[in-house]
Amino acid sequence: MVSIPGPILKRYPSSISLQPFPAQTRERRLPTPHIFQPHGMVSFADKPLVGPFTLNEWEAFLSKDPPNDGVRLLLRKSKSTAPGIEYTDARDMALSFGWVDSTARGHDDDYQERCFTPRRARSRWSQVNREVVERLIAEGRMRVGGQAEVDRAKADGRWDAAYRMKTAEPDREFQAALDANTRAKAFWETLGRTKKFPFLFRLMNIKRPETKTKKINLFIQTLERHEFLKS
Incomplete structure (x- = not known):
């Protein structure tokens, strides 16, 4: 295991028996899904550093009441053979729970740090993330929190607006x-x-x-x- 400086949340034991998808029956159903509150935002450097995770461990982390201010997740670089998941798998799992990624910074030769947070209320949807979520829905991979974010975006127009970003012009x-x-x-x-x-x-x-x-x-x-x- 690579030695990683900084605060690291407790790793999940290798004995955890989880499959990446689907997991509708495993997820703890909350009265309302996690919503990121913009007041009191925590800077990138002050978010806890977690990982590297397997996909099962990242799933377990998101399932167990993760911090509302988000985390910095260690992601394996594409050319590295170190343990851990790469960006695409981490992003897909995060979107299924209603989380999104943003800032990324280098960590060392094997890993990058990428910020993942619960989606903010009224935050815009990118066209890429909408297309990913449409695929996850078709494959039965969405969780309660992720589907709730989709439903809210469809209700207030942000879902349709994702496809208009590239062509929108002033009226x-x-x-x-x-x-x-x-x-x-x-x-x-x-x-x-x-x-x-x-x-x-x-x-x-x-x-x-x-x-x-x-x-x-x-x-x-x-x-x-x-x-x-x-x-």
């Missing part, structure tokens, strides 16, 4: 406001699609014209300050 009102403000427009044009989409997504579901006008004015002020919205 007539927002474009007119950008054209009328040179500083805001200049900053807008420096942003990539990932940074632009939170603005566009928030405008998509507004029904009342007066509410939309207020929101557009607020966004123009944000862009004037050379700031962007969090996902």
